[in-house]
Amino acid sequence: MAFQSQRSIPSSSPRSGLAGLGLSSKAGGIFHTERTLPMYKDKPYFQPRRTAPRRGWKRAFGVLGICTLGLFWFLYTSKDLSVVQVPESSAADKGAELWSWMQTLKDEKPVKKPDWNARREKVRDTLIVSFDGYEKNAWGYDEYSPISNRHRNMVEGGLGWMIVDSLDTMIIMNLTSQVRHARQWIATSLRYDQDHDISTFETTIRMLGGLLSAHYLSTQYPNLAPIADDDAGAAGEDLYIEKATDLGDRLMSAFDTPTGIPYSSVNLNTSKGLRSHADGGAASTAEATSVQLEFKYLAKLTGEAEYWRIVEKPMEAVDKQHPTDGLVPIYIHPDTGQFRGNNIRLGSRGDSYYEYLIKQYLQTSEEEPIYKEMWDESLRGIRKHLLAFSKNAQLLVLGERPNGLEGSLSPKMDHLACFMPGTIALGATGGQLLSEARKSSDWTQQREEEIFIARELMKTCWATYKKTATGLAPEISHFVFKDMPTMMGDKYPDPAASKGSAPHELRSISLPLEPLNDGSEPWRDDIDIHRMDRHNLQRPESIESLFYMYRITGDEMYREWGWEMFKSFIQHTAVVEKGIADADAPITGRIKSFTSLDNADAIPPNQRDNMESFWMAETLKYFYLLFSDRDFISLEDHVFNTEAHPLPRFKPSGELTTGWKRSIRTA
Template sequence: MSFQTPYPTSSLTPSPRPGGRLSPANYNSRTGLAGLGLSSNPASLSNKLGGFFEQDRPLPMYKDKPHFAPRRTAPRKKWRPLLALLGLCTLAYLFYNQSSIPTWQRSGSYDKGAELWNWMQTLEDSSASEKYADWGARREKVREVFQVSWEGYEREAWGFDEYHPVSGRNKNMVEGGMGWIIVDSLDTMIMMNLTSQVRHARQWIATSLQYDQNHDVSTFETTIRMLGGLLSAHYLSTNYPTLAPIKDDDPGAAGEDLYIEKATDLADRLLGAFETHSGIPYSSVNLNTSRGIRSHSDGGAASTAEATSVQLEFKYMAKLTGEAEYWQAAERVMEVVDEQEPQDGLVPIYIHPDNGKFTSKNVRLGSRGDSYYEYLIKQYLQTSQEEPIYKIMWDESMQGIRKHLLAFSKESKLMVLGERPGGLTRPILPKMDHLACFMPGTIALGATSGLPLSMARKSPSWNQQREEEILISRELMKTCWATYLNTKTGLAPEITHFVLGDEPIMMSDKYPTPSKTGSTFEMSSISQPLTTTSDGSDPWRKDIIVKNNDRHNLQRPETVESLFYMYRVTGDEIYREWGWEMFKAFIKHTAVLEEKQSRLSVPGGAGSSWRVKGFTSLSNVNSIPPETRDNMESFWMAETLKYFYLLFSDRDFISLEEHVFNTEAHPFPRFKPSGDLKTGWERKPRKDEK
């Protein structure tokens, strides 16, 4: 498919304000991580909280801010007035001939947006021309895309929570802003070794970021994005000092504890949401008063996923500060949920803070249900597998998913992770949110605990159940990939429906329990490969339905997140190759362009060219050229590009064996709980055990 030349619409609006200069990459494609300082052992995690950051202390000058040379005192030359007169004449000429002024220029610095545009022209033939995959070069391309995305935000929306790259508009969620985009993207910049960008963000955090707004915010979103972002930045800057090194956060520097102090202030305010009769947090909290606010919809019920997806953040806060209150508040939620004895480990998507009871029968692993399951296995791994209660709950959920939610499509037998909107006794709905595509990677992570599959299979605990979980993860990964392959842009819609037979084939019908035969790949007799033909007549496409209201793409990360886990666990290069095709589709179809003109050219004329100024969500993935939504979600830089970067990185970079990623892709270290930081509850006997 050839690249479509952009039409001169509002998405091409030029920006007259050049952004800050971006540092060139420091990456050696041959050695992978050379130049990023990861060859030496990282420093030990500091739990130090002593000393306060001096708010009035001026931070060092932003690295890329221009420095002016001092005025010279040499004797004045007689010809200098002539030069000055010539300069004035030149300015007058430019003023009256404005077409000679470039629409956009970089003050002499390297224009990554223009270079990215030039690269986009080669995308059609790039795969055929690549004799082998240079993953270092591909990773560097992700880094460049991040820099262009960040640069556009810096120029047009700096400090604001929302950025609309097509129109160049911006907006704050609450008065004064939440640091939504800056804090959420911070650890991505650290991983990418973007020192000047980190310095700029850190300066804003030190001087402008406050969490005392008299306004309600989402308890869940603020926890995973803001609290998670600050905690991850603290961890990476402490343990990987050669990544984006800044003297201000070095041990002993006045700003050493900036991130953790901001995180502590925020966490203390968020704790008010947990002050309910049941311990289930309210959906929102007023940051100024630390008062929880019940949901204005759903009868005041909270989303089950949101209530049970703050545990990683608060447990790590407790580890860093030694304050058990954070741990206890988050863990109480898990106890209350488990006391409801969810059938086969599957939880309805609403729970009420007043009494801790489920208020619906709807079971799904898409919106409002997804990250409950994710945080079961990740809590177990975060605490170095010393909280086995969460592994037990995870295994129960996996058996429930296998029994109630996994089905096969009619024609090509794609594995579908369906929903039960009326409860587990009602018919399955063959619908998958893009959000549900986190599951293939999470299943692989749960089966191996993050170890390479070859090593995990040597473990004494490895069994047929784990082997089949890997097979399930592979099949679901293929289904998620199919939702990308099926569209004209190569980008998945927000929601996909699948066609099942009149008598749906459920996995529980074919394989109700792990196979006893010892044969690992029995499911291969059902599964069929994803063939692609030029005329689009592939049988599997008949199994996929995209409804008009579901055609949008928000640049979500879940599928590339799973590709990252699948590659790290299995080592199969196919997941990297799928990721590369996805990445190119994002660049090809979500780029926001503006005109860059050479001197003495007419706008849109022969002397003009294009540059990329940012990236945006889409309204229709089956439209060429695609319809834009004019919005860049913070997770584009916090998650999607981060997971692409990690997918194309060496396996030991931010390894799965040593880290867990929260549901917003912020990495935390694994640790061993001690003292009061331990599982504070025990499961009650089940009805069939009494």
């Protein structure tokens, strides 16, 4: 039975709690877990009164004097709330330093023992410059054009798209001043009562995920970008979770459908779900099934089991269709639960369905084996139907089946699909270091093969970067197959079908990507970039997978590939302001921001004048984590949502449990 909305959200004032939602099912025993989590304190409906301190240094006496001093400080420092309180010219200096460094990149020589801390600081400087450009020219707006300095909101008043999405990146990078400015805007300007429809999926992964991750990091890692939230005029410690709950409550109405599959959009003011205006009203399968991590963690924090239950419905509805070999078409109807069309791919509208199968299993500390079962089934289907080798260099390609599994394999591969190498490696070891995972008694030939597939696909994604003039991948790559594509199963028979025979040898058959003197590398002829697909949107998927591959295998090669990618972003996506030369001084300049490209296969590239929010939320975050120590925001203790917002793993209890079972399959 579909969840029936029992609430209406008044438009006259923002919601600050759960009163009136009809969410009466507090999860019994929810706060008893084996993991230490920054739990939201169990007090009714998020009332603003504090009941317990967060930091031990608070004093019971002298409150009046401290508040008086705090009020004086607030009035003195907040004369212009649009100006971030950071040292003058700090970001400008960083921009000038990056520009000077950029001039040396063409002549940079390989080093045997790179200073990864120094490289990580370059990423941090890039984030500082990127955010500073946004602060100066588009503060509070949802979209930013860094070349023209234009900006716009997606809805009246804005949704905090750039600010909230990048907030946890700034916490992770320990940027206290920037976090303070962002938090101040969230406290005073962010609201979710606009009379406008917004994307259910995008708002969940970016805004809800961003707020939940900021709440988690600011409580679990108090030394990262610490803010004394008891200063007079500062927002209270419950700010992020209160905003997240308000937003989550409004998004819930999208799930009020006959099947529980959410509508593509929801009106924030009326709290009413809206069917897609395209595709016959069908929802994107990936979007409907990639909101679970966020709502499950919200359920864990608040104890409200309804958040958990509503996001299980789409998973059950998809599984009821008994997708062949676990591969799902990219559209599904919320009203009937039926798939629309037969297009199967792991690029747009298909990707994160598979990602959230394994991540739901890991998020709940492997307590929901139903999702692991679905993941394993899908991975076998991918191996059987979608993985093929290119004609000349035998690159492993993740193709598409636009006409269903009975149709031909398309050699098209979205950059979006490059999340898959890292996700496969994550599923194989659970985030453990590979050398440790292999010691486990449950390590199998199947898991070894998954690591092999992850390595080969990562190499293919890296090849799409090396193919272009800028060293940055296009949005879409096509590959050259033989007339009858060589499928992975043709080279490596499925170990599940071996019936006890000796395991086959797993070895790379793809040719090396090292350049030849005459530029005649065979792999280059295997990659075909179409004219309309040459743009680069600063996407994170390949660097995301490099982050996973390094953390799991320990292979420094993946860090080096990431460093090459990062340098290419600096060289070709930087928005530069140049000074005026005179007789006594050379031309100087500074980088003021970074932007997307219209053509990544030309030098100089045509810059697009758009900085996506995921540049700061995902791409730079994954670079920073790739160059950080392995234990920092560890894979063993966290899952990253599909917008790179880290959330903790936990053991569910009480009513937070898998509420459905798979139906019996027939041959």
